[in-house]
Amino acid sequence: MAKYMIRLDDFCPTNNLKKWEPFFSLFDEFNIKPIIAVIPSNTDPKLMSCGTYNVNYWPTVRYLSSLGYAIGMHGYEHHYQSKNSGLLKINNRSEFAGLPYRMQEKKIRSATAIFKAEGVPVFCFVAPAHSFDHNTLKALRHQSPVRVISDGVLNKPYKKSGFNWIPAQLSEAVWQSTGTWTFNFHPETCSEKTFDDLRKFVEKYHRDFVQPQELSYKPYTWFDSVREFWLIQSRVFIDALKYFLRSTLSATKPHTVN
Template identity: 30%
Template sequence: MKWQRKGKKVEYCIRLDDACPQMNAEKWARIERILDKYKVRPIVGVIPENRDPDFVAVADENFWEKACEWQKKGWTIALHGLHHELHFHEPRGYYQLSHSSKTEWAGKSSTEQYEMLKQGYQILKGHGLTPTCFFAPCHTYDEATVEAIASMKTEECSMYISDGYALHPYQRDGVDFLPTLFDTPHKLPLQGVYTFVYPNNMQEQDFAYLEDFLKKYASLFRSADEIMGEYSLMKEQGILGKIIEHSIYFLRGIKGSKE
């Protein structure tokens, strides 16, 4: 089966991580203004019930109302973990070859992760949000996470994963993936879909660089949900896709082992 896709040969997405009441509201409002100015609709990763002590801002009492406004604007709502409560874990298995030793998900059973997914999903639904995407804190998840995501389809709670290394969305182990090759925006010549990731601790130069990039290439940015909806996803990536994915995992795994 070949790809069936519409539109441009190169498409971009922006992913905003760590949305929660304790995030840096000033920086978040600034990036929201920039994205609205250029009509860019990002993926926004919402932490259902934040317990991460690194987020120290005073809780925004209006956070959930703001999140509902993002959804109304057509932003893709993603379930970003459950508590963002990290512990150390020795990476092992295919999905962790290049990832951090900090995790909220990896190492737990599929049943436990399934219950965490259901709990997080219901918390967001209780606040008026419907997540269509999932990504784990620190990019760290495992086979059991993917199995649990696949099982969510039986609850009519289908989500794709924003992660993985490829040039196009793909399907693996019964779950759809929207790959994330880079953090910082780049002008890329190869046909594909590229997601750029921004945390909520952006610095002055990050805002300037992002706006400069959007001035030139805003027309190439798409909603993640729209992109995923326009793909007839292959069960396998094909030879080139597999080479790219496995090569990046391998190279990043070597880098991670030296850190």
């Protein structure tokens, strides 16, 4: 039987909270404890334009934590500084991947200090755009107490590189026969249909949701390594094929003369 979790990304002081409230109401109704990816010092201009500044941002984060929500360190500033897709090859933009270790170390140290000053315990690390590298992991080991990574493509939680990994595989609620699955949503851009589909799924399968803090982790095996490599490279190939087809179709499309 499959197990499910939910992760919400991009919680920051300038959220449009009306887009987040339906999620929180759903969680309260069915006693679901999600991962909330909290940005400690947001400078992302897109997120800064979503709503008015929330002077109660950190009290709200502390309140969510008190409900049993797992708080994730969602980077430091959510400011993309490279086009490196990192270990998982999902998005070619990153706040961390490809940057020198000292720069990443400073970001993790600064983020850790903010959460500590605000009295918010951090359960896991959530890289913006799913993009991070080995230097990010090294910085987390040296500059923070965080030992859980919310990311990955396998269908089970596992231990690897000194961290516990909770894969974040899906951007919509989809039934699975086995495994442990994280549904990853961005409330600021989530459509009404996507949320309605989530609500219907939760209504039907809410007993199959688990708390991130209660997970057990299995050792990362050679088979996991092969499967992970295959899953990542398959996606890279599919993305490259889609890009090639779009470029080809664009090049062969007839141009009209005005």
